[in-house]
Amino acid sequence: MNSVQLHEYMSRTHQRRKWVDRWMSGLLFLAALAALVPLFSVLGYVIWNGAGYLNWDFFSKLPKPVGENGGGMANALAGTCTLVATASLIGVPWGVAAGVFLSEYGDGKLGTIVRFATDMLASVPSIVIGLFVYTLVVVPMGGFSAMAGGVALAIIMIPIVARSTEEIVRLVPVHIREAGLALGVSRWKVILRIVLRGCVSGITTGVMLAVARVAGETAPLLLTSLNNQYWNLGITGPIASLPVQIYSYAISPFDEWHGLAWAGALLLVLMVFVVNVLARLVFGTGGSGRD
Amino acid sequence: MTAQNSNSAVLQIRQLDAWFGQHHAVHGVSLEIEPKTVTAIIGPSGCGKSTFIRCLNRLHEEVPSARASGQVWLENQDIYASDVDPVRIRRKIGMVFQKPNPFPAMSIFDNVAAGLKLSGIRRRSVLREVVERSLRNAALWEEVKDKLTAPGTSLSGGQQQRLCIARALAVQPPVLLMDEPTSALDPISTAKIEELIQELKREVTIVIVTHNMQQAARISDKTAFFLMGDLVEFGDTSTVFTVPKEERTERYITGKFG
Numbered sequence: 248m249n250s251v252q253l254h255e256y257m258s259r260t261h262q263r264r265k266w267v268d269r270w271m272s273g274l275l276f277l278a279a280l281a282a283l284v285p286l287f288s289v290l291g292y293v294i295w296n297g298a299g300y301l302n303w304d305f306f307s308k309l310p311k312p313v314g315e316n317g318g319g320m321a322n323a324l325a326g327t328c329t330l331v332a333t334a335s336l337i338g339v340p341w342g343v344a345a346g347v348f349l350s351e352y353g354d355g356k357l358g359t360i361v362r363f364a365t366d367m368l369a370s371v372p373s374i375v376i377g378l379f380v381y382t383l384v385v386v387p388m389g390g391f392s393a394m395a396g397g398v399a400l401a402i403i404m405i406p407i408v409a410r411s412t413e414e415i416v417r418l419v420p421v422h423i424r425e426a427g428l429a430l431g432v433s434r435w436k437v438i439l440r441i442v443l444r445g446c447v448s449g450i451t452t453g454v455m456l457a458v459a460r461v462a463g464e465t466a467p468l469l470l471t472s473l474n475n476q477y478w479n480l481g482i483t484g485p486i487a488s489l490p491v492q493i494y495s496y497a498i499s500p501f502d503e504w505h506g507l508a509w510a511g512a513l514l515l516v517l518m519v520f521v522v523n524v525l526a527r528l529v530f531g532t533g534g535s536g537r538d
Numbered sequence: 539m540t541a542q543n544s545n546s547a548v549l550q551i552r553q554l555d556a557w558f559g560q561h562h563a564v565h566g567v568s569l570e571i572e573p574k575t576v577t578a579i580i581g582p583s584g585c586g587k588s589t590f591i592r593c594l595n596r597l598h599e600e601v602p603s604a605r606a607s608g609q610v611w612l613e614n615q616d617i618y619a620s621d622v623d624p625v626r627i628r629r630k631i632g633m634v635f636q637k638p639n640p641f642p643a644m645s646i647f648d649n650v651a652a653g654l655k656l657s658g659i660r661r662r663s664v665l666r667e668v669v670e671r672s673l674r675n676a677a678l679w680e681e682v683k684d685k686l687t688a689p690g691t692s693l694s695g696g697q698q699q700r701l702c703i704a705r706a707l708a709v710q711p712p713v714l715l716m717d718e719p720t721s722a723l724d725p726i727s728t729a730k731i732e733e734l735i736q737e738l739k740r741e742v743t744i745v746i747v748t749h750n751m752q753q754a755a756r757i758s759d760k761t762a763f764f765l766m767g768d769l770v771e772f773g774d775t776s777t778v779f780t781v782p783k784e785e786r787t788e789r790y791i792t793g794k795f796g
């Protein structure tokens with residue numbers, strides 16, 4: 248092949264490459280669109296149906312009895328907050344402790360077992376967790392309660408928090424730990440006061456993602472915290488929550504309740520969305536969590 | 539252990555061996571380190587310099603599968619005796635690493651105060667005094683005195699390394715180990731740290747690993763030359779660099795290998 252032929256050949260393949268390149272870009276664009284379509288259609292649909300009902304009454308009023316118009320989901324909103332807070336109180340320390348164990352001592356046999364158990368727990372269907380808490384908390388306590396709901400959500404949070412904590416803590420380089428040890432600080436103090444301190448923002452991100460995940464759980468709550476048409480008192484009684492309230496309104500025969508269910512769904516989606524965005528923002532501002 | 543330290547040495551190392559699993563990295567090294575001197579450890583890469591000095595504060599054993607045996611006498615105590623708590627030993631033997639490693643998410647102040655704070659000292663006035671003294675000793679005070687609350691990681695590499703020196707000095711260890719403390723730094727920061735070492739040796743005994751022959755010659759009183767886990771030669775720096783006893787030392791110093 249002489250140089251003229253070579254040149255011609257190269258310009259031909261160049262043409263072809265450009266053409267293929269354009270097609271592939273187009274395909275990729277379509278693929279990206281396809282990935283976004285489900286999210287935006289859900290969002291659009293929820294907004295379309297629910298926005299009209301998302302008014303002040305919705306946030307401030309209790310549900311009305313059958314037959315009366317109006318009412319809101321104030322108790323369900325407060326209930327979801329209570330449930331998530333209870334779940335976090337139990338699940339966050341537990342999950343963080345498990346995550347720290349996995350990152351610091353997780354290379355042995357016990358670590359492998361714990362990691363496997365954590366992964367298993369993460370994939371247990373949430374209804375099964377609800378059933379478990381039902382027999383373990385609801386039955387002995389003699390009734391449905393916010394406490395039981397919180398425990399169920401906590402069990403769902405633990406593996407999420409544990410694995411994200413493990414990943415974050417593992418990122419702290421060995422030489423930081425060694426610097427602590429070389430100062431004459433005991434191992435557990437190095438972990439607690441030096442290593443974890445640098446991980447606060449990362450762990451917070453993991454916790455927030457776990458919160459976003461459990462805020463919308465419905466199945467385990469049906470078996471644990473049930474529902475409540477009034478303001479709940481304390482965590483020992485049944486409590487309303489957005490997902491369960493959405494569920495019971497959605498299967499009702501009344502148009503207005505359908506509308507309220509959509510509004511509840513919209514609120515839930517917005518909450519989860521905001522928590523997700525916040526979580527990324529927290530992590531975005533200096534992954535090492537500067538003071 | 540009650541055996542007495544017969545001479546003036548601050549550190550007496552006797553028959554020190556170190557392993558990584560099956561790999562025998564330091565072979566029966568014995569040497570004595572005089573108080574308020576600078577001892578340079580030189581030798582080609584992988585010869586066991588880091589392993590050796592990490593045995594002196596029992597940091598070596600923190601590596602999974604690593605172990606050490608032998609005796610290291612510090613202030614009439616064998617730090618490898620079975621009843622010795624390595625955590626307490628490490629308060630007496632500070633360490634500065636190759637890569638500056640200030641604690642993340644801690645201010646300059648907190649970095650320096652960390653050793654004291656984590657051993658339970660809370661008095662603000664005490665902490666302030668120690669932080670200032672340590673930063674002055676590390677020749678960093680003038681540069682950071684107006685931003686003590688800034689993150690330690692916001693300083694330049696050379697400043698971070700001096701911060702790490704200040705952090706080590708804050709617990710007032712009689713011995714300071716330095717593992718290639720300037721190899722990640724520019725010439726100006728290196729010069730500053732060399733100058734600092736000369737100042738520090740009035741108070742502390744320094745053992746420094748270096749790859750830089752000129753540095754060893756400039757700043758050390760004694761030099762130990764390691765080769766493949768063996769201590770080949772140990773003596774006054776001027777002697778080791780001008781009339782070494784061993785041919786292998788001479789060949790290394792003159793750049794024939796390593």
Ligand SMILES: Nc1ncnc2c1ncn2[C@@H]1O[C@H](COP(=O)(O)OP(=O)(O)OP(=O)(O)O)[C@@H](O)[C@H]1O
Binds near residue numbers: 585
């Ligand atoms: N964590 C480890 N696990 C297993 N072997 C190791 C480990 N660290 C070092 N070694 C081995 O021990 C020997 C001594 O290593 P050491 O780090 O003490 O060398 P060095 O003299 O400090 O080298 P350099 O000048 O490159 O820092 C080398 O053969 C090395 O491969």
Ligand SMILES: [Mg+2]
Binds near residue numbers: 587588589717
């Ligand atoms: Mg080394």
